[in-house]
Amino acid sequence: MKVVLISMPDIAPIMLHEKAIHMPNHGMACVGGHIDERHDVSLIDLVRKRPSIKKYLTRTLTRIQPDIIGLSAMTWQYNTCVRLIRLIRTILPDVKIALGGYHATLVPEEIAASADAALIDFMVRGEGEIPFRRLVNALDGRDNFADIPSLSFKQEDAFVHNKRAALCDLSSLGLPIRDQRRLTWGYHFIFNKIEVMETSRGCTRDCNFCSMRHMYGRSYRTYPIERVIEDLDYICRVKKTRTIFLVDDNLVLNPKWVDEICEAIIKKKYKDLNLIVQSDCISVAKNEDMVRKMSRAGFRGMFLGIENVSADHLDALGKADVVKVSKQAIDLCHKNDIMVIGGAIFGLPDDDEEAIRKNYYFLKNSDIDALYCQILTPYPMTTLRQDLLSEGLVANPAEYWKYNGLWANVRTRHLSTEQLQYFFWYYRQTIIGWWTPSVYIENQGFRLMSVWQHLLKPLMRFFFERKVRRIGWEGLYKNELAHLQRMNEFDDL
Numbered sequence: 001m002k003v004v005l006i007s008m009p010d011i012a013p014i015m016l017h018e019k020a021i022h023m024p025n026h027g028m029a030c031v032g033g034h035i036d037e038r039h040d041v042s043l044i045d046l047v048r049k050r051p052s053i054k055k056y057l058t059r060t061l062t063r064i065q066p067d068i069i070g071l072s073a074m075t076w077q078y079n080t081c082v083r084l085i086r087l088i089r090t091i092l093p094d095v096k097i098a099l100g101g102y103h104a105t106l107v108p109e110e111i112a113a114s115a116d117a118a119l120i121d122f123m124v125r126g127e128g129e130i131p132f133r134r135l136v137n138a139l140d141g142r143d144n145f146a147d148i149p150s151l152s153f154k155q156e157d158a159f160v161h162n163k164r165a166a167l168c169d170l171s172s173l174g175l176p177i178r179d180q181r182r183l184t185w186g187y188h189f190i191f192n193k194i195e196v197m198e199t200s201r202g203c204t205r206d207c208n209f210c211s212m213r214h215m216y217g218r219s220y221r222t223y224p225i226e227r228v229i230e231d232l233d234y235i236c237r238v239k240k241t242r243t244i245f246l247v248d249d250n251l252v253l254n255p256k257w258v259d260e261i262c263e264a265i266i267k268k269k270y271k272d273l274n275l276i277v278q279s280d281c282i283s284v285a286k287n288e289d290m291v292r293k294m295s296r297a298g299f300r301g302m303f304l305g306i307e308n309v310s311a312d313h314l315d316a317l318g319k320a321d322v323v324k325v326s327k328q329a330i331d332l333c334h335k336n337d338i339m340v341i342g343g344a345i346f347g348l349p350d351d352d353e354e355a356i357r358k359n360y361y362f363l364k365n366s367d368i369d370a371l372y373c374q375i376l377t378p379y380p381m382t383t384l385r386q387d388l389l390s391e392g393l394v395a396n397p398a399e400y401w402k403y404n405g406l407w408a409n410v411r412t413r414h415l416s417t418e419q420l421q422y423f424f425w426y427y428r429q430t431i432i433g434w435w436t437p438s439v440y441i442e443n444q445g446f447r448l449m450s451v452w453q454h455l456l457k458p459l460m461r462f463f464f465e466r467k468v469r470r471i472g473w474e475g476l477y478k479n480e481l482a483h484l485q486r487m488n489e490f491d492d493l
Contacts, residue, residue: 009046029176072101262297273298295336342368352414374405
């Protein structure tokens with residue numbers, strides 16, 4: 001069987017410009033790596049083909065002539081995914097189409113009841129490695145659709161949803177695809193090559209705005225250390241890449257295991273390793289030895305979910321008051337040469353204009369090195385969505401393409417959707433403004449910092465301020481909304 005796996009071209013530049021970061025899709029690489037070797041597998045990351053999707057897919061799929069195409073989509077990417085499937089149907093009318101990823105996992109019944117169902121042959125819910133492998137084998141006559149857990153398939157033009165599968169034994173999974181079967185290349189983090197890897201899956205926290213528990217439940221599983229090192233070896237030795245983003249949902253939940261992973265990495269003596277990871281403030285603040293060991297192993301960037309400066313507002317998210325420990329976590333990271341990306345969420349039910357101002361001032365004065373700010377999003381099947389719907393605070397329940405953290409899909413008890421969208425943008429411009437390197441970043445002596453501070457930033461600010469005088473803040477805001485609207489439209493689809 002010939003198999004092609006495709007990830008979406010949609011991007012959400014919450015932290016940097018949309019051209020600054022392009023990373024490979026790790027989930028599809030894992031699914032592809034677990035397919036039996038007798039099948040031919042190809043991976044396509046359309047984030048690297050944004051300007052010419054139709055031309056590229058027409059040429060590539062015509063050449064490969066796959067038997068089945070698997071597409072993975074987040075909720076906010078689903079609209080593009082349907083448009084891609086329509087394009088694929090014009091290129092290869094008889095190819096089998098399988099949909100996986102978060103959206104198919106969260107709302108398979110909704111998809112099955114929609115007009116889009118006619119375009120889709122199968123849905124894979126939850127972890128895709130085992131059910132998709134078995135699906136390919138079933139199409140090859142070696143398995144049965146009805147026997148494959150987590151698979152949705154059609155009988156008499158109606159979807160049948162098999163029961164969900166148990167979570168994968170991570171020790172049984174093959175390595176993700178990173179070789180020539182990945183047909184796209186050029187992945188980068190600003191000026192550095194970047195790869196993505198995974199050492200664990202799941203999170204046991206209670207955040208009610210997160211869809212993760214519908215994918216993994218409240219679980220935390222780790223890969224065998226030998227498998228992690230084998231993957232890291234391939235990235236460093238074969239791919240010649242040192243900047244690596246770990247997609248683990250929350251790596252630091254088990255400090256003892258983190259210590260073992262770090263020890264294994266340290267023993268390999270990799271040079272210039274630049275690992276970036278997602279963590280929570282409480283685990284970091286309480287485990288100084290763990291952070292010190294992570295620094296020795298090559299961890300150089302850490303995303304910390306601060307979310308909001310108000311304890312009452314955090315309670316609405318099902319999160320503990322992390323503000324008190326966030327400063328401790330930031331200082332601890334800097335003490336150990338780890339850059340901090342601070343995450344914040346705006347648009348909580350009690351947010352008003354002053355709360356938005358207060359949050360931005362807190363972020364500005366907290367010595368965070370980079371910001372990851374987004375607007376509260378009512379993702380399908382989350383407890384938060386149900387709470388907001390019951391209170392009438394969800395302004396956009398169905399236009400999923402706006403569910404990327406950049407659009408206001410909710411109102412608050414004090415702000416309309418339009419006010420929330422504007423204040424979120426306006427106070428970032430006027431309070432945060434142009435990026436100023438933190439004390440930690442300044443002390444690192446990065447070569448480009450002086451160029452940015454003394455040449456690029458003043459020059460860009462000059463033209464920006466001239467534009468403000470010409471069209472005003474309202475004009476700039478309208479331009480920003482127009483840009484967001486166009487960013488993932490893909491006219492050739």
